[in-house]
Amino acid sequence: MPLFSSIFSELESQVSSFLTETSCPSLQQTEELLLEGVEESLSLANLARLLQLGAAPDAEEQRELFRHFVRQHWSPTVMYLRYIAPIYVSSFCIDACPYCNFSANRRTAIRRRLSLEELEREVRQVLERDMRVIELVYATDPEFTTDLLVRYVAKVVELLDGEPGTGVLLCTEYLTNEAYLALRDAGLWGIVQWDETLDRRAYRRWHSPSPQKREFELRMDNHDRAMAAGLEVATGALFGLADFRYDVLMQIAKARHLAEQYGRGPFVFGTARLKPIAGQNLHLQTEVSDGAYETSLLVYKLAMPNAGRWLQTRETFELNLKNLLDGDVFTYRCGEVRPGGYQASEKQLKGGQFGVNELERDYVESKLAERNVRISYAWINPEKPVYSALPAVGCRKTQAGHTL
């Protein structure tokens, strides 16, 4: 099967030229594009036009129309969000991303690696809170060989005890297809990997000092390797590392590639946005404004209606409330984004990977209930493909007959 890397160079130049040639659509043109977008999959060139709404300072009217249009189409009377509980397993990292507190260059970072017994205690904390879909999060920790990852996944699967709706996800650096086959056999349901950016020059600027992560080409095919092993995938860019318009279009191109090749696309787009770290602002030219961020979320929905967007605790709850739609993934606690965080007694987020807004369940659920939004804590259905578990509104068929 062709991998994403086999079409990357062509896509890269196409997307770059669309962005050079595109212009911001008027109100009427925006409406025409949106109507076309629910009838058939919009081309990348047309999606590039809609993304201009996030870059233009005077496009608030068009953005409002876009938001209203998407809500009309993808927010039923009662909406369901899918909850994922991240459990951090290790903060030891050989890589050196400048935007991360776990970077190998941060000599004062607090490092911890959970033993299997400690992992079990964390999982029990999460289960007590009714959360049944668990993401194991690792930095690039060389201690975690495939065999060890298999043991950790198998332990969580055992603790979930075959309860309906439960599942385990894994967030590590890229792995081999053989590793994913072994992890799938241990009961893994899917992987989470953000591509960070698919702008290769920006990627090199950010990641060339990282011994493992610098492998741009190897990394970009990781979703292919996982899907070929039968796993589900979350993909996404880290907004702020490069031009957000380029990153959104490349993520959509990748999602469409995966849907064509494997009969199912990613179940969710990650929407992480770079934030100041340890009180320091990165002052980037590629900083993504709220308008650009919200436009990106809308474009993802229009382009791939059956993939959710993962609304992040890095954003404020108010912003997430404004943007959420049926089928989105939502997380309000991240175990303080560090190993052992669910058992921590102290309130401050000391030693976490990055800054987050952790919230109390009662508060979140009451605010969501005011909007007829519920959280599903056990939403995985292994009997059905991911897409059939989600609302059928807005499904698209590709020429090859795949549902997008």
Ligand code: SF4
């Ligand atoms: S983002 Fe991941 S790979 Fe990069 S420094 Fe942080 S933990 Fe390591």
